[in-house]
Amino acid sequence: MRLLFGTVFALAIAAAVGLGATWMALTRGSAYGGVNIGAWTGWPKNGTLGIDPYARATVARTGELPVGSGDGVAFYARTDDVGLPLDGRCDVLLSGTTPQARFWTITLYNPEGRLVANSTQRQGFTSQEIIRNADGSFEILVAPRARPGNWLPTGGVEKYLLVLRLYDTPIGMGSRTGSEAPMPSITKRACL
Amino acid sequence: MIRLALWLLGALLLAGVVHLATVLLLPRMATQDAYARVSGIAPINTVIAIPPPTPEKALMPFMDPAFQVSVCRYDLSQGPLKFSVPITQAYTSVSFYTRSDVAYYAINDRAAGRKVIELDLMTAAQRAELPENEEITAADRLIVASPTTTGLIVIRALAPESGWIPAVRNALAAAQCRMQ
Numbered sequence: 001m002r003l004l005f006g007t008v009f010a011l012a013i014a015a016a017v018g019l020g021a022t023w024m025a026l027t028r029g030s031a032y033g034g035v036n037i038g039a040w041t042g043w044p045k046n047g048t049l050g051i052d053p054y055a056r057a058t059v060a061r062t063g064e065l066p067v068g069s070g071d072g073v074a075f076y077a078r079t080d081d082v083g084l085p086l087d088g089r090c091d092v093l094l095s096g097t098t099p100q101a102r103f104w105t106i107t108l109y110n111p112e113g114r115l116v117a118n119s120t121q122r123q124g125f126t127s128q129e130i131i132r133n134a135d136g137s138f139e140i141l142v143a144p145r146a147r148p149g150n151w152l153p154t155g156g157v158e159k160y161l162l163v164l165r166l167y168d169t170p171i172g173m174g175s176r177t178g179s180e181a182p183m184p185s186i187t188k189r190a191c192l
Numbered sequence: 193m194i195r196l197a198l199w200l201l202g203a204l205l206l207a208g209v210v211h212l213a214t215v216l217l218l219p220r221m222a223t224q225d226a227y228a229r230v231s232g233i234a235p236i237n238t239v240i241a242i243p244p245p246t247p248e249k250a251l252m253p254f255m256d257p258a259f260q261v262s263v264c265r266y267d268l269s270q271g272p273l274k275f276s277v278p279i280t281q282a283y284t285s286v287s288f289y290t291r292s293d294v295a296y297y298a299i300n301d302r303a304a305g306r307k308v309i310e311l312d313l314m315t316a317a318q319r320a321e322l323p324e325n326e327e328i329t330a331a332d333r334l335i336v337a338s339p340t341t342t343g344l345i346v347i348r349a350l351a352p353e354s355g356w357i358p359a360v361r362n363a364l365a366a367a368q369c370r371m372q
Contacts, residue, residue: 006199013203018210025215047295049339057215059293060222063229064254065346068287068298074254102302103283103350105258113253115245123247126258128282128352165256167283167350168300 026058037183039083040075040164044171047071064113072101072167078111080186086161088116088154090191091147094140094162099181101169103127108142108152111159118153125150140184144192162186219292226252226293227265230344234265237273239347239367258352260360264345264369268338272314275345277367279307280360283350288313290340297336304334311336312372313345345369 033052034041046055047069059066067074079085086092098104107124110116115123125140131150132138140150142162154160164183171181222228229251234240241262245255255261266273277286279301286309287298301309311334319337347367351357 006195010199010203010206013200014206014210017204017207019214021207021211022214022218025211026218047298049294049296051294053215056292056294057218060219060225062253063222063224063226064252065226065287065289065293065344066295068285068289068295070298070303071285071287071300071348103352105256105350107256107258109254114250115247115257117247123257126350126352163254163256167285168302 022057025054026061035075037075037181039077039079039081039186040183041077042073042075044069044073047073062113067165072165072169073171075164075166075183077162077164077186080188082188084188085159086142086186087188087191088157088160089144091144091189092142093187093189094142094184095137095187096184097137097182098127098164098184099166099169099171101127101166101171103167104169105165105167106140106152107163107165108154108160109163110157111161116153116155116157116160118155120146120153122151122153125152138184156192226289227291227342227344230263230265234263236265236267237369237371239264239364239369241361241364256348259348259350260357260364261349262347262364262367264347264367265342266313266338266345266369267342268313268315268318269341271371272312272318273369274310274372275313275367275369276308276310277347278363279304279309280349280356280363282352282356282360284309284363285348286311287346287348288336288338289344289346290338291342292340293344294339296339299334310334313338315341 033045034043046066104127105124108116130138140152141147142152144154144156239262242251245257285300287295289295313336316337349360349364351360
């Protein structure tokens with residue numbers, strides 16, 4: 001009787017903890033193996049045959065295709081530089097420069113990876129569209145209401161994330177720390 | 193008390209096994225992965241344009257809206273494929289994914305160094321069967337070996353400004369992926 005009870009107890013715990021751990025690992029976005037630069041995290045290895053099993057499972061679950069390493073690298077930001085989650089009801093300033101790349105794009109998604117609807121049909125910028133300062137740096141204002149200059153509308157959504165994709169770039173496998181790569185800073189300003 | 197601790201230890205070890213097994217098996221079991229999504233619209237060994245993502249509808253999550261994308265869902269079981277796409281003014285890349293969505297090779301227009309990205313796609317076994325004398329010409333022929341018999345070729349072309357979209361689409365429409 002005790003054996004039966006123990007077995008059922010152990011199996012129940014094993015199933016709950018094991019499946020729970022899998023769910024957590026795949027939905028929270030495992031941070032390991034990533035290259036962190038400021039608020040940005042990229043997983044250059046995900047675009048190669050060396051992709052780790054967790055990233056493979058995540059990709060299989062979400063249905064996305066990772067950017068191939070001969071193509072480019074994607075960096076994701078879910079928070080600002082001090083770690084506060086990006087909130088579409090606040091004004092957020094992106095400023096600085098990007099690492100060397102032939103082209104880059106910056107895009108705003110909701111947490112599920114969908115584009116966010118807004119009145120201007122703008123979901124991002126390409127390196128060619130952006131208005132730059134004289135020194136080549138740029139500022140993008142990610143804000144719910146219209147702003148002069150490079151305005152990236154949030155559509156007022158509660159949560160969003162920014163994806164900076166660098167195409168034809170030397171950044172990737174070689175740079176583990178990424179300390180030498182300049183990424184745009186993310187600063188939160190006033191909220192609605 | 194000790195008995196309970198032992199049961200708990202056993203349970204946790206088993207939990208680890210469950211966790212690892214589910215993580216490793218999930219890519220094989222997934223029914224909504226990118227390959228499955230593409231299969232819904234793309235016949236075998238044909239280049240198909242993927243509709244650009246909109247807030248309402250997107251074939252896959254996290255698609256870059258600045259790009260026009262076409263895809264060839266390949267099946268090498270009947271023989272190798274010839275693939276070609278003319279490059280666009282801005283930026284064109286071709287990425288190869290296995291049946292389980294692992295990117296195993298990608299090349300861009302600059303790396304290809306020509307007006308047309310041209311290559312032969314085959315399995316490792318088909319490559320090994322290539323006649324010897326063809327090895328000589330292989331120097332100017334790009335051969336990509338696919339780790340799986342089926343998979344995806346994804347062509348991405350950047351439209352840096354929205355006015356470029358028609359020209360970029362035209363270039364992608366000329367992409368070919370067919371049996372030799």
